[in-house]
Amino acid sequence: MPRIVIELTNRCNLNCGHCFDERHAATGDLPLAVLDKVLLEGKSCGIEQVSFTGGEPTIHRRFKEIIERVAEAGYQFSFVSNGVSFPRIYPLVLKHRRWFVGVTFSLDGAREETHDRLRGSGSYRRVMRAASICVVRDLPFTFNMVLTTQNRNEIGEMVSLAERLGSGGVRFGHLMPTPETALRKLDLSPEERRKLESEIWPLKKSASIPVGMAPGYFSEVPFSPCGPLKLEEYNLDYEGNLTLCCQLSGHSGKNGGTDIMGNLNELSLTEACERFHLRVATYLADKRDKFKRGEFSELDHFPCWYCLKYLGKTSWLSSFPNHPWNASNEIYSKETHT
Amino acid sequence: MMLNETFRPHREVVDTKLDDGEVVLLHLDSKTYYSLNPTGERIWQGLKEGLLLGEISRRLREEFDVDEETAARSVLDLVKELCEQNLALPDSKSS
Numbered sequence: 001m002p003r004i005v006i007e008l009t010n011r012c013n014l015n016c017g018h019c020f021d022e023r024h025a026a027t028g029d030l031p032l033a034v035l036d037k038v039l040l041e042g043k044s045c046g047i048e049q050v051s052f053t054g055g056e057p058t059i060h061r062r063f064k065e066i067i068e069r070v071a072e073a074g075y076q077f078s079f080v081s082n083g084v085s086f087p088r089i090y091p092l093v094l095k096h097r098r099w100f101v102g103v104t105f106s107l108d109g110a111r112e113e114t115h116d117r118l119r120g121s122g123s124y125r126r127v128m129r130a131a132s133i134c135v136v137r138d139l140p141f142t143f144n145m146v147l148t149t150q151n152r153n154e155i156g157e158m159v160s161l162a163e164r165l166g167s168g169g170v171r172f173g174h175l176m177p178t179p180e181t182a183l184r185k186l187d188l189s190p191e192e193r194r195k196l197e198s199e200i201w202p203l204k205k206s207a208s209i210p211v212g213m214a215p216g217y218f219s220e221v222p223f224s225p226c227g228p229l230k231l232e233e234y235n236l237d238y239e240g241n242l243t244l245c246c247q248l249s250g251h252s253g254k255n256g257g258t259d260i261m262g263n264l265n266e267l268s269l270t271e272a273c274e275r276f277h278l279r280v281a282t283y284l285a286d287k288r289d290k291f292k293r294g295e296f297s298e299l300d301h302f303p304c305w306y307c308l309k310y311l312g313k314t315s316w317l318s319s320f321p322n323h324p325w326n327a328s329n330e331i332y333s334k335e336t337h338t
Numbered sequence: 339m340m341l342n343e344t345f346r347p348h349r350e351v352v353d354t355k356l357d358d359g360e361v362v363l364l365h366l367d368s369k370t371y372y373s374l375n376p377t378g379e380r381i382w383q384g385l386k387e388g389l390l391l392g393e394i395s396r397r398l399r400e401e402f403d404v405d406e407e408t409a410a411r412s413v414l415d416l417v418k419e420l421c422e423q424n425l426a427l428p429d430s431k432s433s
Binding site for chain 1: 352354355356357360362363364366369371373
């Protein structure tokens, strides 16, 4: 089902060591006029579901109005959350549960000490409180775990934890390397990523709940399509920019020319979606050409890494010669893919 | 178990109060959920505050308009069950 991922705010009530700086820069909330434009035009663009992210989406100053407007407009909604505000906002979700698809709680360790090391003291128990509410109030929830050097040994434990807590599933995702994650030594090497993937895939079959991976895992097929490339997912940042991808939105600071299709303060959603479709077509053609020229490297089989390079967001790696993703010396310095 | 004793919540228990006064307990070791009604919530709150079971019982009498014996029985029964489920422990400081 086509959906739009909306970054409601880049404010956050946590300051996690592995998050993009821009995602907790605390510079703004999405204006409601932009949301209204999305809700008004979304269905004619094929959008049926709205998924909120951030920052921490539930601390948008007008979150209540947002949920009410989304429900009134007849869109299904979901959101990603660190769980901190959930005890406060869940009555609102209950009120509109007809439209509620589910909440994904970020849980970056099966063990309390691991999660809290990455996300701050007490944050694990806050996720547990949020999960408790969901279980008792019968609200669907899942967990998302970003794989880092800190939690790499807890994959099986995480699946077991999710099963026992009544989660509807667990999804693992690779960390997008940034200068900050490099300094904190959180990034896994390509080989380490593949090793973890080889642990995760069997769990898809053996676990009693759905287990999956977010786009970005190694793919033999060069054109492994993610939501945006299948034209099934649009991404809107808190400033009203329709961007290529939510995984990379905010990477390397504010979204720039290569990411942005247009700003909904100036364009209609329909116009921005048309630009998005053209941009994806260009992207795919560029990738096909690169593949034909025999320039597709082993690392390019990690799709999000490929996009990171394509969008010119890897130049910082030159300051980290020993970084595991620097080994191939194949850094793109081009930032001309507009 | 006596009314002049104190008990405390197990440190691996996460409690969450809901909008209708109910409390959900999640034991992080067993990953098991338990639910307490509003009366149970008041008893749980008393344990968190380190009150003697007798003091918790007195509070119940005041808040829920029940007789002394009923209040005491409610406290003792629930705390016994909480201990059996490893959700609460005798406080070593109690007399």
